[in-house]
Amino acid sequence: xxxxxxxxxxxxxxxxxxxxxxxxxxxxxxxxxxxxxxxxxxxxxxxxxxxxxxxxxxxxxxxxxxxxxxxxxxxxxxxxxxxxxxxxxxxxxxxxxxxxxxxxxxxxxxxxxxxxxxxxxxxxxxxxxxx
Amino acid sequence: xxxxxxxxxxxxxxxxxxxxxxxxxxxxxxxxxxxxxxxxxxxxxxxxxxxxxxxxxxxxxxxxxxxxxxxxxxxxxxxxxxxxxxxxxxxxxxxxxxxxxxxxxxxxxxxxxxxxxxxxxxxxxxxxxxx
DNA sequence: CTGGCGCTTCGAGCGCACTCGAAGTCAAGC
DNA sequence: GCTTGACTTCGAGTGCGCTCGAAGCGCCAG
Numbered sequence: 001x002x003x004x005x006x007x008x009x010x011x012x013x014x015x016x017x018x019x020x021x022x023x024x025x026x027x028x029x030x031x032x033x034x035x036x037x038x039x040x041x042x043x044x045x046x047x048x049x050x051x052x053x054x055x056x057x058x059x060x061x062x063x064x065x066x067x068x069x070x071x072x073x074x075x076x077x078x079x080x081x082x083x084x085x086x087x088x089x090x091x092x093x094x095x096x097x098x099x100x101x102x103x104x105x106x107x108x109x110x111x112x113x114x115x116x117x118x119x120x121x122x123x124x125x126x127x128x129x130x131x
Numbered sequence: 132x133x134x135x136x137x138x139x140x141x142x143x144x145x146x147x148x149x150x151x152x153x154x155x156x157x158x159x160x161x162x163x164x165x166x167x168x169x170x171x172x173x174x175x176x177x178x179x180x181x182x183x184x185x186x187x188x189x190x191x192x193x194x195x196x197x198x199x200x201x202x203x204x205x206x207x208x209x210x211x212x213x214x215x216x217x218x219x220x221x222x223x224x225x226x227x228x229x230x231x232x233x234x235x236x237x238x239x240x241x242x243x244x245x246x247x248x249x250x251x252x253x254x255x256x257x258x259x260x261x262x
Numbered sequence: 263c264t265g266g267c268g269c270t271t272c273g274a275g276c277g278c279a280c281t282c283g284a285a286g287t288c289a290a291g292c
Numbered sequence: 293g294c295t296t297g298a299c300t301t302c303g304a305g306t307g308c309g310c311t312c313g314a315a316g317c318g319c320c321a322g
Binding site for chain 1: 278279280281282287288289
């Protein structure tokens with residue numbers, strides 16, 4: 001009935017539970033080359049997620065949640081995968097992303113200010129109507 | 132050659148220039164019911180944008196830029212269109228949106244902090260390598 | 263009066279990021 | 293040994309927000 005969690009590893013269902021991603025999405029990410037290395041398998045072919053895998057998935061989730069496109073996450077994964085010696089490139093990629101996120105935050109904050117004004121206008125109009 | 136800007140109005144090309152949206156997008160927004168009221172036409176059927184139209188488009192752009200889905204912008208437009216008396220609903224819609232944007236900003240900021248840590252790690256690793 | 267541009271409508275197509283369904287396999291419980 | 297159910301792969305489908313192309317019309321310059 002229950003699929004055995006293989007020694008030292010988690011099933012895809014457990015990985016899903018811990019990362020908040022669906023099993024479909026976890027498989028999709030692996031398929032698409034976003035994982036650091038292919039996820040391990042049991043003898044019967046079932047995926048085995050290690051803590052390292054989950055740590056990477058969480059990093060990946062942060063990059064995605066801040067708006068990094070899949071293709072760029074893939075590029076970052078490729079850099080990490082190819083081992084030592086390209087830390088400068090990885091740093092550049094992350095700094096680049098950071099700059100874009102900051103710009104985006106500033107833009108959204110500015111637009112939000114204007115929306116807040118609008119909210120204020122409706123509020124005082126309604127207060128005046130009450131009085 | 133140049134299309135006459137009709138008296139008291141702007142051509143779609145001028146509206147495009149002033150809003151930063153493409154003419155395709157401006158037409159799409161109108162088609163999709165995002166405009167407050169249908170944009171006016173010349174006798175030959177060309178669109179005529181007024182300052183009021185542009186003001187609305189700018190509001191619309193702010194809503195979109197802060198992540199409001201098209202269908203919700205449409206709902207907001209519908210409320211505004213149906214005249215006075217539903218200010219409470221409009222306010223609720225905007226406040227709802229505001230809350231989501233704030234949550235989103237907080238989330239992105241948190242993820243960005245973690246990414247910053249990663250950047251810091253790469254930086255100190257590279258500094259140590261230099262030394 | 264003709265060439266060409268910028269507009270018109272309509273509908274199809276695209277990129278992104280999933281999301282889902284079908285068909286099959288495998289280990290465990292009864 | 294048969295059922296069950298979580299897993300496997302593969303490929304197709306979805307939703308969003310544009311984005312683009314085709315075909316046609318009207319106005320003005322030459």
